[in-house]
Amino acid sequence: MRVGKMFVNLMLMCALFSFTITYLLVPKLKTFLEDAGLVGIDIHKKAKPKIAEMGGPVVLIGIMAGIFLFIWINTFFYGNNANIVTLFAAVTTFLIAGLIGIFDDLGSLIKKQGKRDGLETFKRMGLKQWEKPLLTVGAAIPLMAVMAGVSTIAIPILGDVNLGMLYPLLLVPIAVVGASNALNMLAGHNGLEAGTASVLMFFLGLFSYMNGRTEAALLAFVTLAALLAFLRFNWCPAKIFPGDSMTYAIGAMVATIAVIGNIEKFALLMFAPWFLEFLLKLRSRLKAQNFGILQPDGTLKAPYEKVYSITHIVMKLGRFKEWQVSTIIIGLIGLWSTIVFVIYVI
Numbered sequence: 540m541r542v543g544k545m546f547v548n549l550m551l552m553c554a555l556f557s558f559t560i561t562y563l564l565v566p567k568l569k570t571f572l573e574d575a576g577l578v579g580i581d582i583h584k585k586a587k588p589k590i591a592e593m594g595g596p597v598v599l600i601g602i603m604a605g606i607f608l609f610i611w612i613n614t615f616f617y618g619n620n621a622n623i624v625t626l627f628a629a630v631t632t633f634l635i636a637g638l639i640g641i642f643d644d645l646g647s648l649i650k651k652q653g654k655r656d657g658l659e660t661f662k663r664m665g666l667k668q669w670e671k672p673l674l675t676v677g678a679a680i681p682l683m684a685v686m687a688g689v690s691t692i693a694i695p696i697l698g699d700v701n702l703g704m705l706y707p708l709l710l711v712p713i714a715v716v717g718a719s720n721a722l723n724m725l726a727g728h729n730g731l732e733a734g735t736a737s738v739l740m741f742f743l744g745l746f747s748y749m750n751g752r753t754e755a756a757l758l759a760f761v762t763l764a765a766l767l768a769f770l771r772f773n774w775c776p777a778k779i780f781p782g783d784s785m786t787y788a789i790g791a792m793v794a795t796i797a798v799i800g801n802i803e804k805f806a807l808l809m810f811a812p813w814f815l816e817f818l819l820k821l822r823s824r825l826k827a828q829n830f831g832i833l834q835p836d837g838t839l840k841a842p843y844e845k846v847y848s849i850t851h852i853v854m855k856l857g858r859f860k861e862w863q864v865s866t867i868i869i870g871l872i873g874l875w876s877t878i879v880f881v882i883y884v885i
Contacts, residue, residue, distance in 0.1 A: 547748075549612060550757050554764035557605030561597055561768035568597045569772070569779045577645075579780055583728065583833055583861040590777055593644040594769060595784025599637045601765035602792075606630055609757055622754050624685050629758055629795045631681035636719045637788030639674045644782040668825055675719045678791050679712035682798055687711070689801045714794040714803070721813040722790030723783055724820055725849060725868070727829035728861055729775035734869040735812075736789045737766045742809060742876040743793065746883065747800045755800025762792050775862035808879045812872050816849050823847040831864070839864060 572578065572591035579592040606626055614620045686707050702710065726732045744759030766789070772778045797806035820827060827847030831839025831854050839861060841854040853859065853867050 546753055549609060550760055552612075553605040553609045553757065554760045556608050557601045557761045558764035558768045560604040561601030561765040562771065564597045564600060565594065565769060565772045565779060568594060572779070581729070581777060582830055583839060584776065585833065585837070588776075591779040593641065593782040593784055594773065594779040595637055595640055595644070595782050595786075595788060598765045598769050598781070598785050599634065599788055601768060602633070602762050603630060605761035605764065606758070609761075625687060625754050625799055626757075628681040628685045628687055629754070629792075629799060632678050632715065632795050633788045633792045635678040635681070636675055636715070636791035637784050639671070639678065640723075640782065640784035640787035643671070643787070644784050647783075671723075672716045672720050675716045675787065675791070676712050678719065678787075679715035679794075682711050682715070682795060683707045687795075687798050710803075711794075711798055714798060715791050718794040718797075718810065718813075719787045719790035721810065721817050722793065723786040725813055725816045725829070726781075726786060728850060728865045728868075729777040730770060730773050730862070731850075731865045731868060732781050732786050732789075733766050733770040733773050734865060735872050736786075737763055737770060738869060738873045738876055739793060739809060740766060740789075742880050743796050743800075743802070743806060746802060746805055746880060747796065749884070750800070750802070752800035752802065755796045755802065758792060758796050758799070762789065775865065805879070805883055809876055811879075812849065812875060819847050819849065819851075831861070834858075 569591045572593060573589075577592050578589040581588050581590045606629075610620075610623055610626060614623065689706075722732070722736065725735060740759045740763040744756050744763060747753075747755035747759055769779075769781065769785070773781060793806065793810070797803050822845065823843075828842060829848045829850040830842060831850070832842050834840055836858070837860050838858040839854050841851045843851065846852055846855065849868055849871075850864060853864050859867065
């Protein structure tokens, strides 16, 4: 079932507003972060420049601007506030996830001084691996509170099964925790996080639109617009990094769209590359890094003999520069997403 033309126009207007707000605010946030010393080293560049580290908040602001514009127009001009509770729950969920990411970003920028073998050492502090999934459980609470989603899901062999209270109390938090943490794993290269998330949001939005899931489509396309605006500054050579504040929030938004739009199976298949990344990371007990070793010709060499990330696979396939590694992975995820989409549409 296709949604009405009025909704489509309003959604596109809100997406454009989200893009504009994000695009205008990124340079200002970049300057603020640099002045505050909240910077990281771009290790894939010969000069090792210091880059503004925590770009997530401006993406969150852009997304909120688009969603709130939709709520205001829909309520003020059309007197329709039927979806307001769901949308506010969605906003609260991804804001909580983003706030957790901000704490992680700020913690990782704090250096703890110590001594080892008589030499001064500095260790970056941040959330521990077990703390991240535990804290992101809290991001699921708004969706649980409003009983978002449909508790009846299709299970292979068993058919349609009504999970009742198990859906909001168990499956929803699992989805939010899993998506927010998984999206954070495939990262570490200029443009990679924003680029792959943009592909994901495009197909989630298109699938939701084609199935008449208006709230899910709105969330996806508004998020896509903010990501594209941010990508303009995050693409190689990056002027600002997204940080965990963006990846956690966008991951939580993926889960929110899946739950609100009742497109869990489609979203799970779309998320397959991130599941693969998680399995590869498990081989290193979640300790391996995605960064490559910069070569004299500007290409990146895989840092380990074994493969612990999709980025390692690409770097082992040939001599690629950072922007090429990001482009190849984004392209592969786009290809996979297209295949999944075509299968579902047919």
